[in-house]
Each structure stands twice: as structure tokens, then as C-alpha cells.
Amino acid sequence: MKKSIILIVFILVSGFGFAQGIRVNTYAGYVFPDSFDNYYSANSYVQGQIQDGFRWGVGLEYAVPGNRAIELQYKRQDTTAPTTYRDPNIGSGGLNTSNFEVGINWIMLNFTNYIPVNETVEPFVGGGLGMGIFDVRNPDTGNANNGTKFAWNIRGGSNLWVSENVALRIQASLFSAVQSVGGGLFFGTGGASAGVATYSTMFQFGFDGGLVFRLPGK
Structure with missing residues (x-):
């Protein structure tokens, strides 16, 4: 997966490297917890909560x-x-x-509409489509599972330019992984080959801060 991300970024940099309007956006922020549950019957169900915490990222x-x-x-x-x-x-x-270990990866293609107020303040709104890649491990058994799902996000915030090519970015965002029309997250409770699995609606709301670097071009 990491090799695919690097390849995509390399292609974009190669294609647009000498063009105007290239920015590198960095992200670091807090994600709120989100509960999930799925009931097959009184004797077969799953319920839990994806914990809050730190999330980081980068965008081109x-x-x-x-x-x-x-x-x-x-x-x-x-x-x-x-x-x-x-x-x-x-x-x-x-x-x-069990207290499952979870790694959540989002790879998104975002579309943003900027609404410049002046040379310093640059509010924006937007959204994106892509995929969520989820790695789940049961520390009690050592079993692991993963799933890749279609995902979407919406966001809004502002860039605050502190110099010609550097800005402070603040934003709020909502991410969701979609299994079907209703949406869902794959969560294997018993590992790769045993136990029940659930498709449960997932929404992650968070706040981000970061730096924006505007790359000079011809």
C-alpha cells in the first residue's frame, strides 16, 4: 500500500512539478470516538467503539x-x-x-472550493472520494484481518497565510467508509478465519491543523 501511495505522488509531482499552483498540505489533529454495532440475533452480535486519538496526514x-x-x-x-x-x-x-488494534488509512481525491477574503485569510469548503483501508488485529489471539472500502469526506476551514508561500491551515472534517448505499466498516472480530464479522456504519469527525507550503513554479 505504501509503495502505491509513493507511486501516485511521484506521478503527480512529475506531471505538475513545473506548473504554478502546487501546494503541499500537512495535517495533524484529533479524531472523536465512534461507536459501532451489528446484531444478527440475540446470540450473535458485535458492539464496540473506535477510540479517539491522533491522526496525521499529507496532501498534494x-x-x-x-x-x-x-x-x-x-x-x-x-x-x-x-x-x-x-x-x-x-x-x-x-x-x-477484546481491545482490537486498529490502523485506519484514508486515500482520498479531494475537490476544494476556496473563497479568498484577502491576501491572508482563505476560507474553503470541499469534499472527496477515495478508499479507506482498515487493518484489525486481535491481540488476544494474534489473528489479523483487513478490508478496503469506498470512502467519502466533507470538510471546511481556512488557510491563514503568514508569508507568501507558507500558511497555517485549520479545518473540521467528516470521514465515512461505505460498504453499500447505507455505508459500513468491515470489522472481523475473530480474526481472519473465525468469528463473526460486522458491516457497521462508521463516521469519523475530527479537527485538523497543519502547514501549507506553496511551491513556486514557472
């Missing part, structure tokens, strides 16, 4: 006419998910608890 942005921009963005969060799940086929009495 290219300006297009009309105060708009296209950005290739990567974000990463490492967290845990305390989960209770019941399955008559596994565990003692079918009731199990």
Missing part, C-alpha cells in the same frame, strides 16, 4: 481555474477498539471481549 494539491483545487490526500490513525461480541461457535460461552 493542484490549483485549477476559479479558485478551486484538486488534492491527493493520505491520512493515518492508529487506535484501539474495545469490542464485545457474542458467537456460540467461539470463545467461552459465546461471549467475548
Whole structure:
């Protein structure tokens, strides 16, 4: 996955490296917790919470006419998910608890509309489409699982330019992984080959801060 990200960034830099309007956006912020649950029956269900925590990221942005921009963005969060799940086929009495280790990766193509107020303040709104890649590990059994899902996001905030080519970026964003029309997150409770799995609606709301670097071009 990391090699694919590097390749995409390299292609974009090669294609736009000598053009005006290239920005590198950095992100660091806080993500709120989000609960999930899925009930198959009274004897087979999953419920838990993806914990809050730190999320970082980077984006490569290219300006297009009309105060708009296209950005290739990567974000990463490492967290845990305390989960209770019941399955008559596994565990003692079918009731199990575990604090899953979760790695959440977002690879998004964002579209942003800037609304410049003056040379310093540059508010924006936008959204994007892409994919969420989820790595889940059960520390009690050592089993691991992963899933890749279609994802979307919306965001709004402002750039505050402190110099010609450097700005402070503040924003709020909402990310969601979509399994179908209703949306969902793959969460394997028993590992790669055992236990129940759930498709549960997931929404991650967070606040980000970071720096924007405007690259000079011809």
C-alpha cells in the first residue's frame, strides 16, 4: 500500500512539478470516538467503539481555474477498539471481549472550493472520494484481518497565510467508509478465519491543523 501511495505522488509531482499552483498540505489533529454495532440475533452480535486519538496526514494539491483545487490526500490513525461480541461457535460461552488494534488509512481525491477574503485569510469548503483501508488485529489471539472500502469526506476551514508561500491551515472534517448505499466498516472480530464479522456504519469527525507550503513554479 505504501509503495502505491509513493507511486501516485511521484506521478503527480512529475506531471505538475513545473506548473504554478502546487501546494503541499500537512495535517495533524484529533479524531472523536465512534461507536459501532451489528446484531444478527440475540446470540450473535458485535458492539464496540473506535477510540479517539491522533491522526496525521499529507496532501498534494493542484490549483485549477476559479479558485478551486484538486488534492491527493493520505491520512493515518492508529487506535484501539474495545469490542464485545457474542458467537456460540467461539470463545467461552459465546461471549467475548477484546481491545482490537486498529490502523485506519484514508486515500482520498479531494475537490476544494476556496473563497479568498484577502491576501491572508482563505476560507474553503470541499469534499472527496477515495478508499479507506482498515487493518484489525486481535491481540488476544494474534489473528489479523483487513478490508478496503469506498470512502467519502466533507470538510471546511481556512488557510491563514503568514508569508507568501507558507500558511497555517485549520479545518473540521467528516470521514465515512461505505460498504453499500447505507455505508459500513468491515470489522472481523475473530480474526481472519473465525468469528463473526460486522458491516457497521462508521463516521469519523475530527479537527485538523497543519502547514501549507506553496511551491513556486514557472
